[in-house]
Amino acid sequence: MLQIYLKGHDNYYGIADVVRAFFGKTVEDRENGRVYCECAPDVTLTSVIEEGGISRCFSDDGKTDCKTTPVTDPVSVKREVKRSAYLAMVKVSGREIPWGCLTGIRPTLVAGEEDDPKELSDKYYVRPDKAELAVRTGRNEQRLLELVPPEDINIYVGIPFCPSRCEYCSFVSSDISHHMGRLPAYLDALEKEIKTVAPHLRRKVSTIYLGGGTPTVFDDDGFRRLMDIITDNIAITDNTEFTVEAGRPDTITEAKLRAMKDKGVKRICINPQTLNSGTLQKLNRRHTADDFRNVFRMAGETGFGIINTDLIAGLKYENDTDFIDSVKGIAELRPANVTIHTLYKKRRAAISAEDVLTEDDGRVDRAVSEGYRILEENGYIPYYMYRQKDTGHGLENTGFALPGTECLYNVAMMTDARDILSFGAGGMSKRVFGQEGNKFRVERCPCIKDVIGYMNGAEEMAARKIDFFDIM
Ligand code: SF4
The missing domain is CATH 3.80.30.20 (tm_1862 like domain)
Incomplete structure (x- = not known):
């Protein structure tokens, strides 16, 4: 079972979303301050926001230790937590996923805010071809909406x-x-x-x-x-x-x-x-x-x-x-x-x-x-x-x-x-x-x-x- 304990933030939903994208069903166990997934490997991690807005997701044995440098100021805690959790899941699973930590149902909405495929890849680890597709599709959506x-x-x-x-x-x-x-x-x-x-x-x-x-x-x-x-x-x-x-x-x-x-x-x-x-x-x-x-x-x-x-x-x-x-x-x-x-x-x-x-x-x-x-x-x-x-x-x-x-x-x-x-x-x-x-x-x-x-x-x-x- 994979468990992530949350410290200093309460983005259970975001962590659960990221873990689910890799391994399937997750549980937000708020009572015990953790998100867990029974169909994932046995790993226990901690997700924390450190000084300066650096988000870290790590295991006590040091095998997994993923930190992200904030990509905007002011720091979006929600997003930073998902970024480090995503990197940790890449380490645990040995694979990346096409949309990175962009787990929402409307990627073109975020693509429209950034309007730059590179920004999408840098901020959300979206694979470059998907980032480019999302930006192009988002522009078409906006044009048609008019x-x-x-x-x-x-x-x-x-x-x-x-x-x-x-x-x-x-x-x-x-x-x-x-x-x-x-x-x-x-x-x-x-x-x-x-x-x-x-x-x-x-x-x-x-x-x-x-x-x-x-x-x-x-x-x-x-x-x-x-x-x-x-x-x-x-x-x-x-x-x-x-x-x-x-x-x-x-x-x-x-x-x-x-x-x-x-x-x-x-x-x-x-x-x-x-x-x-x-x-x-x-x-x-x-x-x-x-x-x-x-x-x-x-x-x-x-x-x-x-x-x-x-x-x-x-x-x-x-x-x-x-x-x-x-x-x-x-x-x-x-x-x-x-x-x-x-x-x-x-x-x-x-x-x-x-x-x-x-x-x-x-x-x-x-x-x-x-x-x-x-x-x-x-x-x-x-x-x-x-x-x-x-x-x-x-x-x-x-x-x-x-x-x-x-x-x-x-x-x-x-x-x-x-x-x-x-x-x-x-x-x-x-x-x-x-x-x-x-x-x-x-x-x-x-x-x-x-x-x-x-x-x-x-x-x-x-x-x-x-x-x-x-x-x-
Ligand atoms: S809604 Fe569509 S997918 Fe579902 S049973 Fe009807 S035809 Fe099939």
């Missing part, structure tokens, strides 16, 4: 149902093979919520994102009704960016594509995750790579010029060659957007932590870098990025786009810089109040996650949002 007026509203509509549960998923979606009968009632509730809130909305709608789950999980009639509920109640103009995360190719039909086109949808997502059909089957996704190609072609023929495709790196059943083959196959199809996710352990996913947080000699890391290189060589630019807790292999998720086709909703949502009004179970509404540098003060208003609870409480949820946005 296209979303702060006085406008951005709308999310959530459909928490899927045709089957992908093995790696722990989203609050319900597998409809067990809940088919609930879809009409869910639409009733959604209609009630939207109809109650929408008349009070006097702000222009910049973007709408219909996500899930899988919004196309409905049959053709149900899907058309969903589109009607949205477009009959929310004022959509030619300038509104309207995106549907169609997601699973096994739910997309010509009639649904036509319904989206008729209602002004400009962008759709069709996500293969991998172009290896054997993997798709093992992941419990009920479609093949050819199903994806067919639907992708059909969407193009229906007139959708902007299609996003998601790929996942580090899938349990794949090696680096499978992933790179998928990236090459996607680049040949030339969708407007490609998003690369790195598999991470979600709390409720069927896949185990060991399947995700495995040592792999950096193969997934190299494969992701090669995937990025292929995309950039084909004209794609990185335009938004985020990380998740327990991201497998210490990596990140990055959205790429052909210039001019970037999804503004993604940028507004991920930067926490614009108001988001969410409808549907599990949605998170956000209201932005002020800005300090490139950080915003945000308040959040969650919607009940449980589908039955939501269906019974749609009116209450509507009232909560009217109150939250102060729009009565």
Whole structure:
């Protein structure tokens, strides 16, 4: 068991974050003044801030003794503690991790503050290629954010149902093979919520994102009704960016594509995750790579010029060659957007932590870098990025786009810089109040996650949002 005792500071959270990035689950044992991790080697360390702001993380036997010289004045104790803990973990584990001690979920936020890859590497030990990617992506985010007026509203509509549960998923979606009968009632509730809130909305709608789950999980009639509920109640103009995360190719039909086109949808997502059909089957996704190609072609023929495709790196059943083959196959199809996710352990996913947080000699890391290189060589630019807790292999998720086709909703949502009004179970509404540098003060208003609870409480949820946005 690895233990770090804290002396003279109380940054348990920061120490736990750094240790977890190397070894997995950690415990903040505040009663005994330590952070420990049972899946790490037997080492006992002390983390202390010494005179002059020097942060030190050391073992009594002298085998580990890592000190950092403060990189700014005044000293950020929180950051210095993480820096020395990071160096100590490098010593204990014998490896470095791509994002160094930058453990937060939005590296582009810090990259925006520094605006210099070298500063990111010096202050946080971020690997130079990741530092450069973060700074470039952060600049693109800021450029795109200016296209979303702060006085406008951005709308999310959530459909928490899927045709089957992908093995790696722990989203609050319900597998409809067990809940088919609930879809009409869910639409009733959604209609009630939207109809109650929408008349009070006097702000222009910049973007709408219909996500899930899988919004196309409905049959053709149900899907058309969903589109009607949205477009009959929310004022959509030619300038509104309207995106549907169609997601699973096994739910997309010509009639649904036509319904989206008729209602002004400009962008759709069709996500293969991998172009290896054997993997798709093992992941419990009920479609093949050819199903994806067919639907992708059909969407193009229906007139959708902007299609996003998601790929996942580090899938349990794949090696680096499978992933790179998928990236090459996607680049040949030339969708407007490609998003690369790195598999991470979600709390409720069927896949185990060991399947995700495995040592792999950096193969997934190299494969992701090669995937990025292929995309950039084909004209794609990185335009938004985020990380998740327990991201497998210490990596990140990055959205790429052909210039001019970037999804503004993604940028507004991920930067926490614009108001988001969410409808549907599990949605998170956000209201932005002020800005300090490139950080915003945000308040959040969650919607009940449980589908039955939501269906019974749609009116209450509507009232909560009217109150939250102060729009009565
Ligand atoms: S389609 Fe997405 S939300 Fe649905 S089960 Fe699969 S990963 Fe989860």
